[in-house]
Structures are given as C-alpha cells and as structure tokens.
Amino acid sequence: MTDRLPGFSTLAVHAGAQPDPTTGARVTPIYQTTSFVFNDADHAASLFGLQAFGNIYTRIGNPTTAVLEERIAALEGGTAALAVASGHAAQVVVLQQLLMPGDEFIAARKLYGGSINQFTHAFKSFGWNVAWADPDDIASFERAVTPRTKGIFIESIANPAGSITDIEAIAEVARKAGVPLIVDNTLATPYLIRPIDHGADIVVHSLTKFLGGHGNSLGGIIVDAGTFDWSKDNKYPMLNEPRPEYHGIRIQETFGNFAFAIACRVLGLRDLGPALSPFNAFMILTGIETLPLRMQKHCENAKAVAEFLAGHPAVASVNYSGLASDKYNKLARKYAPKGAGAVFTFSLRGGYDAGVSLVSNLQLFSHLANVGDTRSLVIHPASTTHSQLDDEAKVRSGAAPDVVRLSIGIEDKEDLIADLEQALSV
Amino acid sequence: MNHDNYDDNYIRSILNGVKSIAMVGASPVNVRPSYFAFKYLAQRGYDMIPVNPGHVGKSLLGKPFVASLWDIGRPVDMIDIFRNSSHIMPVVDEALTLSPPPKVIWMQLGARDDAAAEKAEAAGLKVVMNRCPKIEYGRLSSEISWMGVNSRTLSSKRAPIPTQGMRLSLNRMSVGGGATAASDRAAKNKSEPT
Numbered sequence A: 001m002t003d004r005l006p007g008f009s010t011l012a013v014h015a016g017a018q019p020d021p022t023t024g025a026r027v028t029p030i031y032q033t034t035s036f037v038f039n040d041a042d043h044a045a046s047l048f049g050l051q052a053f054g055n056i057y058t059r060i061g062n063p064t065t066a067v068l069e070e071r072i073a074a075l076e077g078g079t080a081a082l083a084v085a086s087g088h089a090a091q092v093v094v095l096q097q098l099l100m101p102g103d104e105f106i107a108a109r110k111l112y113g114g115s116i117n118q119f120t121h122a123f124k125s126f127g128w129n130v131a132w133a134d135p136d137d138i139a140s141f142e143r144a145v146t147p148r149t150k151g152i153f154i155e156s157i158a159n160p161a162g163s164i165t166d167i168e169a170i171a172e173v174a175r176k177a178g179v180p181l182i183v184d185n186t187l188a189t190p191y192l193i194r195p196i197d198h199g200a201d202i203v204v205h206s207l208t209k210f211l212g213g214h215g216n217s218l219g220g221i222i223v224d225a226g227t228f229d230w231s232k233d234n235k236y237p238m239l240n241e242p243r244p245e246y247h248g249i250r251i252q253e254t255f256g257n258f259a260f261a262i263a264c265r266v267l268g269l270r271d272l273g274p275a276l277s278p279f280n281a282f283m284i285l286t287g288i289e290t291l292p293l294r295m296q297k298h299c300e301n302a303k304a305v306a307e308f309l310a311g312h313p314a315v316a317s318v319n320y321s322g323l324a325s326d327k328y329n330k331l332a333r334k335y336a337p338k339g340a341g342a343v344f345t346f347s348l349r350g351g352y353d354a355g356v357s358l359v360s361n362l363q364l365f366s367h368l369a370n371v372g373d374t375r376s377l378v379i380h381p382a383s384t385t386h387s388q389l390d391d392e393a394k395v396r397s398g399a400a401p402d403v404v405r406l407s408i409g410i411e412d413k414e415d416l417i418a419d420l421e422q423a424l425s426v
Numbered sequence B: 001m002n003h004d005n006y007d008d009n010y011i012r013s014i015l016n017g018v019k020s021i022a023m024v025g026a027s028p029v030n031v032r033p034s035y036f037a038f039k040y041l042a043q044r045g046y047d048m049i050p051v052n053p054g055h056v057g058k059s060l061l062g063k064p065f066v067a068s069l070w071d072i073g074r075p076v077d078m079i080d081i082f083r084n085s086s087h088i089m090p091v092v093d094e095a096l097t098l099s100p101p102p103k104v105i106w107m108q109l110g111a112r113d114d115a116a117a118e119k120a121e122a123a124g125l126k127v128v129m130n131r132c133p134k135i136e137y138g139r140l141s142s143e144i145s146w147m148g149v150n151s152r153t154l155s156s157k158r159a160p161i162p163t164q165g166m167r168l169s170l171n172r173m174s175v176g177g178g179a180t181a182a183s184d185r186a187a188k189n190k191s192e193p194t
C-alpha cells in the first residue's frame, strides 16, 4: 500500500486515531483529565521546555483533542492543527501570533456577523486594526495593503449569503504582499473546499457547525498549511524571534513547517486559555466520521430547497451559488464542484414583515442562531446575528432587512419543501 | 533517489537500522534545535556523539564533544549534519574517508546539497536531506500526534504498550495518509534558486 494514498472518506474515519495501546479500545477514549503525570523531573523539564512531545495539562494539549487536530490537519492537507474552544477563539489565537499593537489585517467584508463584530470592536481594544475589502473586487484587497499589514482573512463560503470567494485571486494578493492568507472554511468544510490547495496558508473553522455537525458542541480549530516562511523580512516576532517565555527558543527554526500551529499552542492557547473540552473533542470527532455523507445530503437538500424557493411567487430572490442563474455559480463550479454548501439566504416580496411571519409559521425548521446542524434552521439575520451592524453594513454583508437565512439539514427534502410551502402560504 | 519526497519505509529502515549517530554542529545551548534533537535521540536509545570543534573539552548530556569525525575513534552508523547547505560538502568528504564509512548521511531541516548527496550515494551510503530525525521519529511512531501534527500515517493496529508514557514504537504498522502537498511544494520552491 505504499503508492496508494487513502481518500477523503477514509481519512475522515481514521486519520489521527488508532486503537488505544493500553486497553485496545477502538474508539478514541475521552481523556477527561486536567493533567498528566511526568516520568521524572527531567521528563517534566523536557516537556515544559518543548524538547519532548507529550502531555502536560489539558489547557495546552489533550490526547482526545490531539486526535481531532490530526484528523482535521489530514482532511485539510495541512501539516498540523490546534483545536480551541470555539471558532471565535481560533480567530483570536491566529491573529495574536501575527499582529502586534498598531498592526493591521485585511478582512473580507462578507463575513459571519460575529466575526465583523470581533474584528471591529474587540480587536480594536488590542490595538489590532482591520481594513475591510470587498471579496467581489479583488483590487480592493490590493489597495488595502500597507507596510503594517500582517495577514488577509476571508471566508471560503461566506456567511450568511453563501457567496463563494475567489480564494486563488486573494492568495495571489497575499503572496505579493508577503503576508499569510487565512481562510475561514467553516461553511464549506474540507469536504467541499480545501483552501490550502488554492493557496491558503492558515485555515480556521468553527467546529460548531458542519464538522461537528449535530448542533451539540462548540469548538474551533486552526490548521497550519506549512507553506509560509515566517523568517522572511522579520515581520513575525512571535514565530521568528527568541521567545523569552521559552528561554530564547525561536519557534520557526525549531518546528519547521508546523511552527505556526506550535506557536498557536504554546504562545496562544497556553497564555490566552480557550481550551476545548475533551468531551467536545470526542463529540466532534464522532461527527466528522460521517462528514462526507452528511455534506452530500446537506448539499442535495439545499439545492432542491433553493430551486423550490426560486420558483415560488412570494420569493423575490434566492442567493444560492449552486443555482445556475446565481452570480457566484461560476466560482461555485470552480471551488466547490461537489456542492455549494447548505447555508443561503433569500428575500421575500413581503419584506421584513413577511420574513418575521415565515419564521413563526415554520414547523420543522428551528428558529435559532446557528448553522450546520443535522436539523434545518432558519433565522432573520438583520434582527439577530447581524443586528449590531448599521443598515449599510447589513446590506454589504448580505444581511439586508428583507433577507432570511436557511441552514438546510439532512431531513427528507420533500418534508422541508412542504414546510416552507405551508409557511409561505399562511 | 527522490529527495523531494521520501517513502516512509525508507526513513523507517534508516531509523530502525542505525545505532550510533554523530551529530555535526551539535550545540550545548539548551534552546537550540540541535540540542533538542540530540537529547530526544539519546532518550530513544541511540548512541549519540556530539561533534563540534568549538566545544571540545565540554560534554553534551554526559557525552564528550569531539572536534571532527576522525576523532570519534570508532565506527559510526549515521552522520546527522546540523549545518547549513553551504557547509555540507566538507563534512561528507570527511565522512567518506572514515573506515568503515558511515551507512547514512542525514542533513537537517533546511539543509540540502544535491552534489554532496550524489557523492555519498555513489559510495553506497543512504542520504536524507532537509528532514529532522527527531520529527521523523516522532511522526512514524505517531508520538508527534500529541502535538496535533499530521503524521501522514494511518493504522488500525493496536500499538505496542508504550514506554515512558508515550507511543514510541517505530514498528507501528501503518499506511500513508494525509498528504501535505502544499507544504512540500513550498519547501521545494524555497530550496530552488529563483
């Protein structure tokens, strides 16, 4: 079997896991422990000094969580990964490695509303400045580059409207600027899009969504593509300068092509603290085993529902890049040929009021603020996830007041269409 | 030999086969990568010999430094070169004058000299370039997976009972999996003059 490399579904089941050496348990055990005993004082010192691989304390690493990390690194084609408590935590930890106070990063305007808030307000208090660019206008990214730019952040499939980002074009802007491209791949998952294949240097996820997939656990992850040279131009002191917290170790020189993941762990997670619970890691790992099957069904159902809505007289427009008529269909066929995801928006002729009444009339769709569940979900972004934005920013990020967002589950599509049909005709 | 991409079995047979390793450029400073690798390999049972003319008279984890490969005074299986690419050739030339010659020349992460590799291979030695034996050992034993690193291996077999609290067996049965093509390409582009 030396020449054959296993496919995606095989990695989704096996990568990172092996039978437990002590008990033979086939499923990855939940190592629900805060700490791990050392063999002796020298072993302890080696672990604390990063000279040995091993477990110390669950805030820094945990054997159950490590299986999740390796699995997602393998699925994304990355060299290493670091799991954290939520998608938002992943974003903080990534940017903490890249930015010093007064530095900037460029972010696509079309992002999850919570990320827009995090970048605009929370990060401002750290002295990290965001410059916004329009993913439909690649030149706007080029124009935003300054000598203080330290990274570019985009979503592969953007929340809420499901629009597809031209990752390769923006990767080229990042390469010319000498900064890493960070892609939030939450809505696509590596089953639909592998951003590293298109030039991403760092991939982040909210595991809370399709990867975990069952709406039961929060989590986030950072994947290191192992592609970026952190020593160039000496722009990244966290990676390239002797670290006083580790007696002068230089992270890149010591850890090579997985240095970024290690920096996130030993300088980010260790000190900021957003550790994932081993129990959540276990739940998410179990979810990932069926990721390919679920994503096929999510996409098939989403396309059927989008087609139904596009033909309904009460619907003004549908934004689903899987529809041939959609503005993003060409990009969807290039980047996500297996399916355009299962999160999209539509607007109703009856405007805001019709949206509110639709949400209350639906019986199978759940009205809540999440996406990527087995269950179908509905929300009105303007009054919830994107409510902190002003009207102009709402429109720009795809959350205008008349827009309703769906996250299509894996139920029978006929039942989902029937539910929408009855709710629209009330 | 394709030096861009080594088969896991090639690396595994080297790490399983060698018993003594002379590390050229070993540093006694405990935050240097060579120190990390030296200590790790010593703990895995390799007979380690630190080679560095600047530190003769001192020792590294109890092993006395020697100034050159000639000063080792006994056969050695592998030379692990912790020097940058421009300093490889003289070390290989020196290694080839040893009697018996070593079985393996290993150049550290970031170091690559194709002409030196060719010379060593022509003399019947095995060569590995731009890799770290600590990382490769950790990867093939899957011990490195504790750090969330993609070991690029899969296995459905129960690993041998760990010693020292770790999954250490290099002889873990595994198949390849989880390729890191983008990183391999970036490394190749970096090593090729532009």
Ligand SMILES: Cc1ncc(COP(=O)(O)O)c(C=O)c1O
Pocket: A085, A086, A087, A088, A089, A112, A114, A115, A155, A159, A184, A186, A187, A205, A206, A207, A208, A209, A218, A219, A220, A370, A371
């Ligand atoms: C695209 C995207 N990124 C990040 C997040 C934040 O993830 P979390 O809620 O796990 O912090 C979300 C959550 O909705 C999301 O949809």
